[in-house]
Amino acid sequence: MKAKIKSNHEPLIHIAKKTPVQGWRAMLVRAGAIVAALLVCGILTVFLTDLNPISVYSSLIVGAIGTPRRIWVLLHDLAILLCISLAVTPAFKMKFWNIGAEGQALVGGLATAACAMFLGNSLPPHFLIPVMLIASIVAGAIWGLIPSIFKALWGTNETLFTLMMNYIAIQLVSYFCFVFSVPKGSGRLEPINEKFWLPVIGDNDYLFNILFVLVLTVVMYIYLKYSKQGYEISVVGESVNTATYIGINVKKVIIRTMVISGAICGIAGFLLVAGANHTVADNTIGGRGFTAIMVSWLAKFNPFSMILTSLLIAFLDRGAIEIATQHKLNDSFSEIITGIIIFFIIGSEFFINYSVKFRKSEKKEAKNK
């Protein structure tokens, strides 16, 4: 080396893309992220609350799966979240940002409750339940259809449009809850007649919903992967140019897919109202319409992976409630923990796709001289 080479200007770190890690190694990175998140949460717990992090974590687990009843509740939460996630998936795969699942599911629930209320006296249960299902599908589909028509024909922004539709749905439910509330003006609907609840399989009232969503998961997987319509969704999502080039009617695909997306949201509303809550209120969906987007993305739009991601979220949610009540902390703290864990999991995707290179160590530097 003739010239003295100064290397201390080199940036401390730089980022390089690497071949994405496959299969179990990627899972390992994700598992590592959860462990790291738990460590950070532990430190934070000690710092903010003076509680023993181990006991906090154990109440998280107990809260989620501590008793058989809790396990069923967890599975049911998982199923409903999964159902809405399955619903938004075709839309997101098509790069149609449907953030209106909340509203689509809510109108589905409203339609179910309305059927029970107004047709309950004139139709027998075995006939009314299918009617409720169809009504919820139609309601959800209409809620998906409206923004998609505007998007397909006039290019309006679907994000804002679907978001607005949420508020309309919420206000609509509030209105009907007020008008038909018992006692009048309380803002609460009377639970629907027990005759019209979804069938209880064995002695478990949630099993029907869980099995229903399980079947739906398989159907959605097949639809996306093996059907011509699913293929069209992928092509339109990847490139509208390619779709036009090979002669796909892009407008038709957008509208059709959003009708499907809205319809499945409607089914989620039906399952919630007819199978679990037995009434409808403006908070029936409880933000799942938005959480579902995260579930779907984390699973990279694969319906089977979504079982895992929705399990994770439902698990953290149930556990968080227990933390809040057991340790007399308010909801915010458990939400912090949930937030940190999800942040780490999303962040781990970065380490699966990129590697961070640090400035060369001192030792190597010395060898150069």
Place this chain on the structure above:
Amino acid sequence: MNRQVAIELKNISKSFGSVYANKDISMCVYQGEILSILGENGSGKTTLMNMISGIYYPDSGHIIIDGEEAVISSPKDAFKYNIGMIHQHFKLVDVFSAVENIILGLSGSSILNMAAATKKVKEICDKYGFVVDLNKKIYEMSVSEKQTVEIIKVIYRGANILILDEPTAVLTPQETQKLFSILRKMRDDGKSIVIITHKLHEVLSLSDRVAVLRKGEYIGDVETKQTNEAQLTEMMVGKKVELNIERSEPVNTVERLEVKGISCINRDGIKILDNISFVANSGEILGIAGIAGSGQRELLESIAGLQKLNGGEILYHDPKTGFTENLRDKSPVRIKELGVRLSFVPEDRLGMGLVGNMDIVDNMMLRSYKKGKSFFLERKQPKNLALKIINDLEVVTPNENTPVRRLSGGNVQKVLVGREIASNPTVLMAAYPVRGLDINSSHLIYNLLNKQKENGVAVIFVGEDLDVLIDLCDRILVICAGGISGIVDARSTTKEEIGLLMTKTNRGDANES
């Protein structure tokens, strides 16, 4: 020779994932020389230069300027070392004038002295012989003018080392000559010019020295005077290559596609196609030459049913039935239903012809998935087709389930051309089918087109390399600003004749020379 080193690279490496873009490269650029960096696409030329100009940061190795190690982690750092790069895609603000773009982003006193800036820019223009209207807005400029602005911009910032990434790709032969004379003047002024290219004749006519890269590795450098085309090709490819295109005489030609006076007005009210008429015959390759963006894309897309027309008609003479169909304003699906076997290799391969994230099998399916009444997809035939194309066209891929975006440019193109040919077309349109391909792949594509021609297909080939157009086609249609400025016989025309036609409009508002 006692030459002053302007910049020295030592053991530079850079990888993207598991792929080495540059591997252990050491080289020098001297002051007052024109150095060509020659290499096939994907050989790492642009990556290497991007590291000098601060776009990328090397994984390892050193860049030494004036005996000191330089750390270039942003284009701003590069300017600190007087290095300027002119990229293939211009980075100019459309609504600003030339001067405004040139001084954009420079710090100075907080009051902008436009007059002084203009004066300084003018001095640079006079010194090197740039001809450009400094107050013209960028969006009114031709590609060549925009490039001039980019070069002035870099010099205005005091660059002594200029790097040009494939500067002639968008220029006519005449414009190229003009650019070369300016570059020579700059060299005589002591500046170092590095030009990235894969066109051999340009290397030979312009540069003083040639450095060759192959597959990310530095093969060596030679004085231009002491080398020739054959040696350079061998260095570039690693083996001897036959560079001739075999052209057969057209036989049994009949009129297949007749375009009659088509016009097209875009959203801004500008005529992108202006009364275009021509005939494409079966068993013949019709070339289309023109400056990039003169309406080539719109012309092909109108025929493919992707572009709405404002006038004229497109007639297809069916060889089987003898009927004539008007394809104007028919959708691609409708055209297919009429039994017109039209294949189209669009310019934008991954954005239009293929879906990058899908594997080869699913990309094969794009053309055929609708077949049959089943609700479900049928992947067996597409899979066989994929395997056949991989085998016949020697596509380099781990397997048929690899997403096409992971393939190199040449292999992507083989997949696309292979699929389009597989449907047994009667008309085959290909837009820039060899852009970005190495010499071997390019010749493979030429052979495929020639074979189609011999099978009686009417081939329409839009190209940018005039040498290739002249060697491959039977007739060449020259398009300029949306209109036809001439149709010439490829066997008797010259590059200069086509070059002139490329800049001559029938409206007479361009540089008639």
